[in-house]
Amino acid sequence: MTRIAVIPGDGIGSEVIAQARKVLDIALPDHDATEYDLGAARYHRTGEILPDSVQAELDQHDAILLGAVGDPSVPPGVLERGLLLKLRFDFDQYVNLRPSRLWPGTTGPLADVKPGEIDLVVVREGTEGLYAGAGGSLHTGSSAEIATEESLNTRYGTERVIRDAFNRASRRERKHLTCVHKANVLTYAGDLWRRTFAEVATEFPAVTTEYQHVDAAAMYLVTRPQDFDVVVTDNLFGDILTDIAAAVTGGIGLAASGCVNPDHSHPSMFEPVHGSAPDIAGRNIADPAAAILSVSLLLEQLGRGDAATAVSDAVAEELAGRTPAEPVDTTATGDRVAERVSRILG
Numbered sequence: 001m002t003r004i005a006v007i008p009g010d011g012i013g014s015e016v017i018a019q020a021r022k023v024l025d026i027a028l029p030d031h032d033a034t035e036y037d038l039g040a041a042r043y044h045r046t047g048e049i050l051p052d053s054v055q056a057e058l059d060q061h062d063a064i065l066l067g068a069v070g071d072p073s074v075p076p077g078v079l080e081r082g083l084l085l086k087l088r089f090d091f092d093q094y095v096n097l098r099p100s101r102l103w104p105g106t107t108g109p110l111a112d113v114k115p116g117e118i119d120l121v122v123v124r125e126g127t128e129g130l131y132a133g134a135g136g137s138l139h140t141g142s143s144a145e146i147a148t149e150e151s152l153n154t155r156y157g158t159e160r161v162i163r164d165a166f167n168r169a170s171r172r173e174r175k176h177l178t179c180v181h182k183a184n185v186l187t188y189a190g191d192l193w194r195r196t197f198a199e200v201a202t203e204f205p206a207v208t209t210e211y212q213h214v215d216a217a218a219m220y221l222v223t224r225p226q227d228f229d230v231v232v233t234d235n236l237f238g239d240i241l242t243d244i245a246a247a248v249t250g251g252i253g254l255a256a257s258g259c260v261n262p263d264h265s266h267p268s269m270f271e272p273v274h275g276s277a278p279d280i281a282g283r284n285i286a287d288p289a290a291a292i293l294s295v296s297l298l299l300e301q302l303g304r305g306d307a308a309t310a311v312s313d314a315v316a317e318e319l320a321g322r323t324p325a326e327p328v329d330t331t332a333t334g335d336r337v338a339e340r341v342s343r344i345l346g
């Protein structure tokens with residue numbers, strides 16, 4: 001029996017996860033799901049963010065499915081750092097996998113790009129960089145305040161994520177890997193990334209390589225996103241670039257992700273790229289596609305390739321049938337996609 005921990009979280013997190021679970025129930029009948037009520041409500045009720053005992057329980061699962069955390073009633077960062085980033089770091093989810101495709105039937109904002117033409121995956125480093133929490137503040141609150149935020153980069157951390165990206169690129173048709181950093185300004189980290197990239201590249205002669213500064217990469221993602229195959233980049237650059245990649249492929253409501261621990265020393269976690277969207281929460285209009293596609297990534301990671309493909313094919317059918325101007329009905333979408341998965345798997 002596969003054990004899945006489910007953290008619906010805040011805002012639209014619980015709305016989209018309810019749909020993802022309908023699909024998971026059909027696609028992976030032999031699983032056992034345990035839901036955890038982590039997030040803003042529990043924080044207000046008990047003061048707890050992620051108790052050690054809960055973290056130890058999560059660690060006993062084969063995978064984690066998460067909706068979103070963060071709420072306007074909680075100071076920024078408390079839940080994001082205390083729950084989401086803590087899990088990514090403690091569970092060593094160093095590959096933050098963020099694929100973007102312009103699905104058939106989906107209209108992106110770019111007039112000259114046709115469905116099928118964008119198919120890229122960002123391998124975002126998940127356990128280092130500016131997210132490490134190294135820094136501090138002096139004279140806080142005074143006019144002399146100084147705040148520092150340091151980017152932590154290790155050879156070990158850089159090399160393992162770059163090697164993972166090369167492996168992924170070598171399994172794809174175009175076999176092209178772009179390393180994105182800001183080596184013209186971030187002297188030390190940029191140099192470490194570029195040297196490590198060049199060294200690991202020698203192990204993968206079949207993969208063509210390229211380096212781009214992050215500002216240029218952001219521009220190319222908008223002007224010629226078709227050219228990207230696999231991108232490997234630092235934690236913060238990857239965060240920003242994947243929102244751009246989502247925007248050019250039909251929006252954040254379609255963007256899935258996996259916080260992957262390739263070594264299986266702890267569970268991997270699958271979550272939509274989007275947040276808790278307090279502006280639309282409670283209205284049943286959040287697009288559950290990103291959460292459902294995250295289930296597909298989860299199934300892939302568990303070695304259930306057929307079920308993973310059934311789920312992404314079912315979402316593709318759903319998207320192809322959409323009328324662009326019509327608002328999304330969250331629960332009806334979940335029902336339809338689950339039915340489609342059931343039909344596809346026969």
Ligand code: NAD
Nearest residue numbers: 068069070071080252253273274275276277279280286287
């Ligand atoms: P957001 O992704 O929640 O929302 C940005 C915009 O996208 C909003 O207009 C929202 O309505 C829209 N949107 C997001 N998901 C959608 C969906 N499925 N369907 C339709 N529209 C959707 O980002 P934000 O507003 O910057 O952050 C809100 C909260 O979420 C903050 O507390 C933030 O820290 C948190 N957050 C959490 C995660 C996560 O848990 N992984 C990710 C990003 C943001």
Ligand code: IPM
Nearest residue numbers: 070080081084085239273275
């Ligand atoms: C994401 C989010 C998170 C991140 C936040 C909420 C910590 O923006 O998953 O993209 O920056 O990684």
Ligand code: MN
Nearest residue numbers: 239240243273
């Ligand atoms: Mn983000």
